[in-house]
Amino acid sequence: MRYLKGNRVVLGVTGSIAAYKSAELLRLMVKAGFNVRVVMTVEAQSFISPLTLATISGEKVLLNEFSDDAYKIPHIQEARNSDIIVIAPATAQIISELACGRADKLLTAMVLAARDTPVLIAPAMNSAMWAHPATQGNVSTLFSYGYHFVGPAKGELACGEEGSGRLVDLPIIMEEIFYLLHREKALDGKRVLVTASRTIEAIDPVRYISNYSSGKMGYWLARVARRWGADVTLISGPSELSPPYGVKFVGVESASDMKEAILDHFNSTDILFMAAAVADFRPVYKYNHKIKKEGSGTLLLRLEPTVDILGEIALRKGNKVIVGFAAESDNLVENALQKMRKKNMDIxxxxxxxxxxxxxxxxxxxxxxxxxxxxxxxxxxxTKEEAAEFVIDKVVRLL
Ligand SMILES: Cc1cc2nc3c(=O)[nH]c(=O)nc-3n(C[C@H](O)[C@H](O)[C@H](O)COP(=O)(O)O)c2cc1C
Structure with missing residues (x-):
């Protein structure tokens, strides 16, 4: 993603069994175009080799404050040079040290020395350690300093127990990093509704008609709108994609479900992105049993138009911003302008x-x-991520 490339990230790795995942997290950061400086605690080095992280980042890993480079005062220099400090995995120990304002290891000294750099903490520990009032008290203290947390997730833990304490999935950590690095928050306080993917219109209990829309564009719009600061709800037809992190998700099937879901949310929406490929037609009759092949001969399927969602919304528009989507092969601008005026859209x-x-x-x-x-x-x-950024940038200008 071009617009966040070149950001400088400090990745702090601490002594959790989840430290092995930091190698993959680092790879994702490098793939995103970030310049990453890894800082490891002594205990972290028992779990993963600094050589692994140095090789992936292409940079020397910082292991302690009093190295040969100490005269460069690394805790100040690295803190000032970074756009974000991410600690993943973060142990109960490091969380407690940060809450106390300790500065007796390079990572804690660096966080203490940071000025406006966002700090993102991804805890990983046994569920009893996480639930302990001491840890929860430390987390509250760090929240009060403006530090950000992502996770932990619930699930099976390395110790064999179940509970809350797993390092959250790496794409979620990446999404939080993108969210924090996206300094433009012009949609702060705005409620954004996005529709995505296709609808399916049932023929019988096992068959339907639909279209090829994957939902990728709408899912990116939802993610990117959140990065701009919006409170986002995504209404999606069936899709292979996972619901984006930090976004309220409503799953629907048919065009009429989609209409109901939109109307349920429309009153409390400021901006609506209609990126879903809603079916234009549906079978007139839905069989409640599976249509048998044997003895049916040629099957004639009669179709009727589905509900006109944009038409209904246009009636309640008020000062809400409506962004429609269309696919055109020729007379692009002319056809689109006509559709936009007919349906009372803004963009x-x-x-x-x-x-x-x-x-x-x-x-x-x-x-x-x-x-x-x-x-x-x-x-x-x-990319569709960049296309979403492009579209939202234009919407923000219109606002
Ligand atoms: C095998 C093993 C696994 C551990 N896993 C965790 C863990 O997931 N989370 C945690 O908070 N501590 C864990 N610990 C304890 C920490 O390593 C210990 O508290 C250490 O002092 C943390 O130091 P650091 O935060 O400076 O890296 C583990 C210890 C061992 C021996």
């Missing part, structure tokens, strides 16, 4: 479908954002 995002290129299922997209005053902006071929 329409046109997915290009031309030649070999189809946005369906792809990780890439090329969008044209058309504003109701007729101005238009073309993204060029970008």
């Amino acid at each position: 329409i995002v046109v997915n290009k479908i031309a030649g070999d290129f189809s946005a369906f299922g792809s990780d890439f997209n090329e969008v044209t954002v058309i504003v109701k005053d007729g101005s238009s902006y073309v993204s060029g071929r970008v």
Whole structure:
């Protein structure tokens, strides 16, 4: 993702059995284009070799304050140079030391010396250690300092017990990092509703008609809107994708379920992104038993138009911002402007479908954002994450 590339991350690794996961976390950070400086505690080195992390980061790993480079005062220098400090996994010990303001190891001294750098802590420990009032008290203290926590998750722990204390999944830690590094929070306090994926219209209990929409564009819009500070609800038809972290998720199936869910949330929405590919037609008759192949001959399926969701919403629009999506192959701007005016939308995002290129299922997209005053902006071929950033940036300007 181009717009967060080049950020400088300090990754603190402490003495938890989950320390082996820090290698994969580091790989994800490097893949995202971050420059990462790893700092390990003495105990962490019993769990994972500094050489592993040095090789993945391409940088020397910092192991203690009093190294040959001590004259450069690493705890101050590294703290000032970083855009974010992430401690993953974070032990009960490091959480307690940070809450006490200790500075007797490089990692704690660095956090203490940081000024406006966000600090993100991903705890990993036995569930009794996490639940202990001492740990919970320390966590509250760190919250009061403005530090951020992600996890822990519930599940099976390394000690064989079950409970809350697992290091949260690495993509969730990455999402929190993107959220904290995204300094533009122009949607702070705004309630955003996103629809995504396809709807399915039942023929009988085992068959349906639908379309190829994967939900990727809408899921990215939901994630990116949260990074801009919005309170996001995602209404999704069936999709292979996992619900994005930090977003309220509502799963639906048919176009009429989608309509109900949108109307349920619409009153408390400021901006609606209609990225779902809602079916235009549905079978007139839904069989309540499986249609048998034997003896049926040719099956004629009669279809009727589904509910006009945008039409219904247009009636209740008020000063809410409605962003529609369309796929067009020719007369892009003209067709889109017509649709936008008819449906009372503020912005329409046109997915290009031309030649070999189809946005369906792809990780890439090329969008044209058309504003109701007729101005238009073309993204060029970008990832869907970047396309979401492009669209939201234009919506923010309109607001
Ligand atoms: C095998 C083993 C696994 C451990 N796992 C954890 C853990 O997951 N979380 C934790 O808080 N402490 C764990 N500990 C205890 C910490 O390593 C210990 O508190 C240590 O002092 C932490 O130091 P540090 O926070 O400076 O790295 C474990 C210890 C051992 C021997």
